[in-house]
Amino acid sequence: MRKRPAAGTKTARVWDTADAITREMGRSATCREVRERYTAEGGNPNTANTQYSHWKADHDSRDAGDAPEAPAAPRDVRRRRLKVAPDGRLLIPADMREAMQLRDGGHVIVRVEGGELCVVDLYVSIRQTQEFMRQFKRPGVSEVDSFLADRRAMWGEE
Numbered sequence: 001m002r003k004r005p006a007a008g009t010k011t012a013r014v015w016d017t018a019d020a021i022t023r024e025m026g027r028s029a030t031c032r033e034v035r036e037r038y039t040a041e042g043g044n045p046n047t048a049n050t051q052y053s054h055w056k057a058d059h060d061s062r063d064a065g066d067a068p069e070a071p072a073a074p075r076d077v078r079r080r081r082l083k084v085a086p087d088g089r090l091l092i093p094a095d096m097r098e099a100m101q102l103r104d105g106g107h108v109i110v111r112v113e114g115g116e117l118c119v120v121d122l123y124v125s126i127r128q129t130q131e132f133m134r135q136f137k138r139p140g141v142s143e144v145d146s147f148l149a150d151r152r153a154m155w156g157e158e
Contacts (some may be wrong), residue, residue: 004058005051014038014051018059027105028059075099092119100124 005011017038021029034055035048077099084090092102100121102108107122120128137143 010043010047011051013041013043014048015055017041017048018052018055022059028056031056 004015014034018029018034021033021037025033029052031049031052034052035045038048039045077096080093082090082093092100100119101124102121103123109120109122109125111118
């Protein structure tokens with residue numbers, strides 16, 4: 001998580017603007033929205049772009065930090081019939097969203113398997129992938145460092 005800029009600074013103003021837009025819109029602010037509002041107040045658009053990227057990373061990591069508090073596994077809900085709108089939209093009922101641990105305005109991973117649409121909350125998917133990958137973890141070994149050392153050797157840098 002990136003440290004929030006000191007209050008009263010130009011960079012903090014970008015973060016405050018992004019927070020305000022997020023509250024007003026009920027979803028994460030976009031870079032364009034933040035840049036437009038910040039520059040309308042006389043701010044530099046480059047500062048807005050840079051600080052928005054830092055704010056977004058912090059904002060997303062705070063959302064990701066919420067994931068471990070959720071139950072370890074999504075619960076099951078009985079199947080039911082839903083209507084698909086002509087434009088392809090599908091409304092997922094609240095009890096199903098809750099069971100899937102979907103957050104308001106969150107992101108999902110979607111795939112089709114054997115003709116079935118599978119929709120998984122992004123953070124549930126991350127937890128599932130982390131759990132799967134634990135079987136490959138070697139105690140006391142940094143897989144990233146090992147990979148980078150192999151690449152450096154391959155490129156003749158070591």
